[in-house]
Amino acid sequence: MDFGFSEQQEMLRTMARDFLTKECPKAKVRELDKDESGYSPQIWKNMAELGWQGLVFPEEYGGTEANFIDLVVLMEEMGRNITPGPFFPTVALCALPILEFGTEEQKTQYLPDIASGKAIWTLAFTEPSASYKPAELNLSATSEGDSYALNGEKIFVADAHIANYLLVVARTAKSKNPEDGITLFIVDVKAPGLKLEKIHTIAGDRQFQVIFNKVKVPKANILGTVNKGWNIVNFILQRAAVLKCAEISGACQAVLDMTSAYAKERIQFDRPIGSFQAVQHKLADMLIDVEGIQYLLYQAACGIADGEPSQLQISIAKAKASEAYQNICIDGITAHGAIGFTYDHDIGFYYRRVRAAEFAAGNVDLHKELIAAELGL
Amino acid sequence: MDFKLGEKEQTLIGDIAKFAKKELPADWMGTRLIDQECADFEFEVSMSKKLAQKGWLVMSWPKEYDGQGASHLEQTVYEMEVSYWGIPGAWMGISGIQWVGPVLIMLGTDQQKKKYLPMIASGDMDGYWCTGYSEPNSGSDLASMQTKAVKQGDHYVINGQKVWTSFAHNARWCWLMARTDPNATKKHRGLSLFIVDMKSPGITVRPLPNYYGRHHFNEVFFDNVKVPAENLVGEENRGWYQLMQALAFERRSLGPITAGGFRRLVEDLVQYCKETTCEGKPLCQNPVIRHRLAEMAIDVEMIRMFAFQFTWRLTQGAIPVYEASRNKVTSDEIIRRFATSAADILGAYSQADPDSKWARFRGRIQGAYLGFPGNMIAAGTDEIEKSIIAQFRLGLPKSY
Numbered sequence: 001m002d003f004g005f006s007e008q009q010e011m012l013r014t015m016a017r018d019f020l021t022k023e024c025p026k027a028k029v030r031e032l033d034k035d036e037s038g039y040s041p042q043i044w045k046n047m048a049e050l051g052w053q054g055l056v057f058p059e060e061y062g063g064t065e066a067n068f069i070d071l072v073v074l075m076e077e078m079g080r081n082i083t084p085g086p087f088f089p090t091v092a093l094c095a096l097p098i099l100e101f102g103t104e105e106q107k108t109q110y111l112p113d114i115a116s117g118k119a120i121w122t123l124a125f126t127e128p129s130a131s132y133k134p135a136e137l138n139l140s141a142t143s144e145g146d147s148y149a150l151n152g153e154k155i156f157v158a159d160a161h162i163a164n165y166l167l168v169v170a171r172t173a174k175s176k177n178p179e180d181g182i183t184l185f186i187v188d189v190k191a192p193g194l195k196l197e198k199i200h201t202i203a204g205d206r207q208f209q210v211i212f213n214k215v216k217v218p219k220a221n222i223l224g225t226v227n228k229g230w231n232i233v234n235f236i237l238q239r240a241a242v243l244k245c246a247e248i249s250g251a252c253q254a255v256l257d258m259t260s261a262y263a264k265e266r267i268q269f270d271r272p273i274g275s276f277q278a279v280q281h282k283l284a285d286m287l288i289d290v291e292g293i294q295y296l297l298y299q300a301a302c303g304i305a306d307g308e309p310s311q312l313q314i315s316i317a318k319a320k321a322s323e324a325y326q327n328i329c330i331d332g333i334t335a336h337g338a339i340g341f342t343y344d345h346d347i348g349f350y351y352r353r354v355r356a357a358e359f360a361a362g363n364v365d366l367h368k369e370l371i372a373a374e375l376g377l
Numbered sequence: 378m379d380f381k382l383g384e385k386e387q388t389l390i391g392d393i394a395k396f397a398k399k400e401l402p403a404d405w406m407g408t409r410l411i412d413q414e415c416a417d418f419e420f421e422v423s424m425s426k427k428l429a430q431k432g433w434l435v436m437s438w439p440k441e442y443d444g445q446g447a448s449h450l451e452q453t454v455y456e457m458e459v460s461y462w463g464i465p466g467a468w469m470g471i472s473g474i475q476w477v478g479p480v481l482i483m484l485g486t487d488q489q490k491k492k493y494l495p496m497i498a499s500g501d502m503d504g505y506w507c508t509g510y511s512e513p514n515s516g517s518d519l520a521s522m523q524t525k526a527v528k529q530g531d532h533y534v535i536n537g538q539k540v541w542t543s544f545a546h547n548a549r550w551c552w553l554m555a556r557t558d559p560n561a562t563k564k565h566r567g568l569s570l571f572i573v574d575m576k577s578p579g580i581t582v583r584p585l586p587n588y589y590g591r592h593h594f595n596e597v598f599f600d601n602v603k604v605p606a607e608n609l610v611g612e613e614n615r616g617w618y619q620l621m622q623a624l625a626f627e628r629r630s631l632g633p634i635t636a637g638g639f640r641r642l643v644e645d646l647v648q649y650c651k652e653t654t655c656e657g658k659p660l661c662q663n664p665v666i667r668h669r670l671a672e673m674a675i676d677v678e679m680i681r682m683f684a685f686q687f688t689w690r691l692t693q694g695a696i697p698v699y700e701a702s703r704n705k706v707t708s709d710e711i712i713r714r715f716a717t718s719a720a721d722i723l724g725a726y727s728q729a730d731p732d733s734k735w736a737r738f739r740g741r742i743q744g745a746y747l748g749f750p751g752n753m754i755a756a757g758t759d760e761i762e763k764s765i766i767a768q769f770r771l772g773l774p775k776s777y
Contacts, residue, residue: 001380001689292707299678316675369671376651
């Protein structure tokens, strides 16, 4: 058993932290919070030059052949810095399944552009019921000659406005088992009949409703096999859950660090508030949750890196992380007092991201249900 | 990074399972978790002997003291599995295994090692210990203790009172902390550790039943008790620092014990919920119950990871300070959530006395329910532990 990171992973962490502190300080995060596009093309390009988007790709697709744990380290740092931008949808939600299930042509066509920072991708999955259950997927894809026509609606599609491609989860057949008849399509965002409407969110991230009105998609753009897409969805959700945990883990560490620092410098009753046990015990609880998230995350990530993903470990990590993220932010804000409630303080930026993080790749209830199933209930 | 157990550990898990199935009664469901209570002391001692014969009882001790020189990881796995199966007799009282032995190996004289370690290692009834720390006026502020040990020639004379002394009624020896220098500049500088024979004249053990009437704690009175000078452990007046080491050993086992014991309870509850019908439906189809069991599984996995992380720190040569407190607080929180949730699942049956024929799981849920507040106090209250985390991990100012 080994709880330590490799020297290379430690270096990656330091490099990522330095880069993000310099290129994306909180002033930049605030600036992008109000910017129309919500991300910085320059930072995106610089990340690509560091090899981040293609971190886990083989060299032939422009990658550096790092493993899944390395990606976790990187995403922890992004979460720590609440870096705005389309990294999570592009890499976690789209690039990983293309790498795993794409044809040689698809991989050659799409992955190098992702690695070089040219292409941005996002996943169009949930529909107005906002559920991850297969029975709730109704956007239809009908075969018409050498293409499919997509009709329906997707909601909470991140960064669709800057994306080049959408990976769309569609229903190609209705059957008794709702997992059958699901197919994934690679869709050009500029395709006729595709309409975006912005959803204003509390996180200030860019999310969209996407309407599909007879959107034509060539058959060559199917990822995987027709009607057998649910296993790809599971693949995406497992990895996305773990990588979202990594973001949460970094964010929680940041909130703990800033709250702990504030407790040491804020003086009331002639002493630092961190000398009061009411504050100390809150911080101790936060620390326990932060470390809980970390080890559950690393265990689940190791399973994936070793090619033996455990649904139980993944769901335990995601459920714990989602719940703890919320509690840590609330405790962090209240420990700060009124200053924590202001736009000028960083902590609110972390809290505003809680709900989106909880929903991503399955909310707490969904993962508890998955855990119950794994327990044999 | 790697979270898999090795072949050695996997074999050990299998061997302990075989042992438990062979040596424990078929309907055995473990000790009552919280106070490790085993009503049948003779059976407990017989199991200690069998664990000793297997070479497991003191597996982490060096070979020269009858141990196996087992790794920290093996020791952790062993503690998890002993707790999972509810094997009694694994600790030699409170606790020859967890701290008396390890501290004596570190600080004891050759004579002490020769005399006391074999009694513990063999699982003998004379190797059972109790521990005398707390006093009526010295709980969390332990260093304020007043029990005195005054040196007179070749022995010390002990006067005073200890309280919450688990197992004193069965223990052969007491691991006692007393004040040897009443004039020390700081209160924790004048304390020393002693080995006291519980058969010495002048010792009175009085039961202190807990709020549900069970006898686990005692008051122990020392009235001019003569203890040979050779029974001083380590250095005179350095007892506090030695005790900190002993407490670190004590808190070390909490993670594995909680992880193992509760893994078993979750499995048993899952089975119960599959087999028990309520209002025409098995309990396992009730979404509220499903989520509660999922929450228990999350808790068990978290303390399991904490236990292994602590162990890994030890293998790195670190002395985990705040990690011990983290595991203690986490264990306590988990037991609390578990006990209250499991009691809800049992519904009306949760009010049955643990020994009643109406009690499910031989009263283990009620045992946990009644016992967890005691857990949150024993070996350092959660408030004290959280202050340790704040001070030693987060660098906040001392608060008391």
